[in-house]
Amino acid sequence: MSINTHELTGAKARIFKALGHPTRLYIVETLADGEKCVCEFVDAVGADFSTISKHLSVLKEAGIIEDEKRGLQVFYRLRVPCIMNFMGCINEVIKINLEKQLTLFKQQKRETKK
Amino acid sequence: MSINTHELTGAKARIFKALGHPTRLYIVETLADGEKCVCEFVDAVGADFSTISKHLSVLKEAGIIEDEKRGLQVFYRLRVPCIMNFMGCINEVIKINLEKQLTLFKQQKRETKK
DNA sequence: TGATTATTTGGCTATTATACCAAATAGCAC
DNA sequence: GTGCTATTTGGTATAATAGCCAAATAATCA
Numbered sequence: 001m002s003i004n005t006h007e008l009t010g011a012k013a014r015i016f017k018a019l020g021h022p023t024r025l026y027i028v029e030t031l032a033d034g035e036k037c038v039c040e041f042v043d044a045v046g047a048d049f050s051t052i053s054k055h056l057s058v059l060k061e062a063g064i065i066e067d068e069k070r071g072l073q074v075f076y077r078l079r080v081p082c083i084m085n086f087m088g089c090i091n092e093v094i095k096i097n098l099e100k101q102l103t104l105f106k107q108q109k110r111e112t113k114k
Numbered sequence: 115m116s117i118n119t120h121e122l123t124g125a126k127a128r129i130f131k132a133l134g135h136p137t138r139l140y141i142v143e144t145l146a147d148g149e150k151c152v153c154e155f156v157d158a159v160g161a162d163f164s165t166i167s168k169h170l171s172v173l174k175e176a177g178i179i180e181d182e183k184r185g186l187q188v189f190y191r192l193r194v195p196c197i198m199n200f201m202g203c204i205n206e207v208i209k210i211n212l213e214k215q216l217t218l219f220k221q222q223k224r225e226t227k228k
Numbered sequence: 229t230g231a232t233t234a235t236t237t238g239g240c241t242a243t244t245a246t247a248c249c250a251a252a253t254a255g256c257a258c
Numbered sequence: 259g260t261g262c263t264a265t266t267t268g269g270t271a272t273a274a275t276a277g278c279c280a281a282a283t284a285a286t287c288a
Binding site for chain 2: 006008009010011012013017018019020021022024025026029062064082083087088089090091092094096100
Binding site for chain 3: 055
């Protein structure tokens with residue numbers, strides 16, 4: 001029942017990959033507030049029903065979310081809320097990136113003035 | 115200098131996407147132990163130099179790693195070690211996935227016996 | 229200077245991902 | 259049963275990614 005390092009890295013990468021799309025990340029962040037039905041994402045994202053449905057299935061395949069049908073609607077929820085703990089780090093990356101870009105931009109401005 | 119929610123989600127997704135490849139994730143996990151030069155990854159992964167170089171540039175573009183040239187070699191290191199804090203959560207997802215698959219597998223076996 | 233080594237870049241092809249539309253499915257109401 | 263609504267699935271066109279090879283660049287050394 002064990003899994004080798006190589007396979008494990010692949011499995012982890014698949015999870016990151018599932019999160020690596022704006023719509024899917026939006027879905028995950030929204031689900032952090034509690035379960036939502038598919039139609040709510042369709043309205044919010046403004047994409048086709050089928051598009052949202054496919055994004056949801058990618059996240060479900062990855063084991064990040066789970067679904068439950070109640071009546072006509074399907075509700076999705078986060079299966080692993082710890083995902084959200086990571087967002088602080090991601091935001092840190094973005095902040096550093098922005099600062100770096102800003103520095104480069106200021107440098108360029110100084111250089112063009114000369 | 116602010117950034118809207120939409121753009122922010124896109125920026126975060128780009129970081130996840132960069133981590134969403136087995137080779138790149140392997141590189142990041144390896145760099146958690148300290149800086150490495152490009153050739154070390156080429157040896158370990160067994161891919162072309164150009165392939166590794168491109169993966170490194172994807173990670174660098176995303177702001178996850180940074181490089182420094184010393185002599186003929188280029189050394190890469192993690193720019194945001196907090197990335198590693200997330201791995202526990204990812205492992206949790208994988209563990210749950212495996213358990214679920216195992217349950218399904220056992221169920222199937224029971225059903226075929228009938 | 230020319231040769232050597234480490235790395236990056238450009239170009240090409242094969243594969244994969246994305247988004248939309250249309251059709252299929254599933255549950256409910258009548 | 260028929261009709262209606264919410265969602266998924268299949269098909270397809272387009273775009274993005276990954277990998278390799280060959281060529282370009284950069285630093286060192288003779």
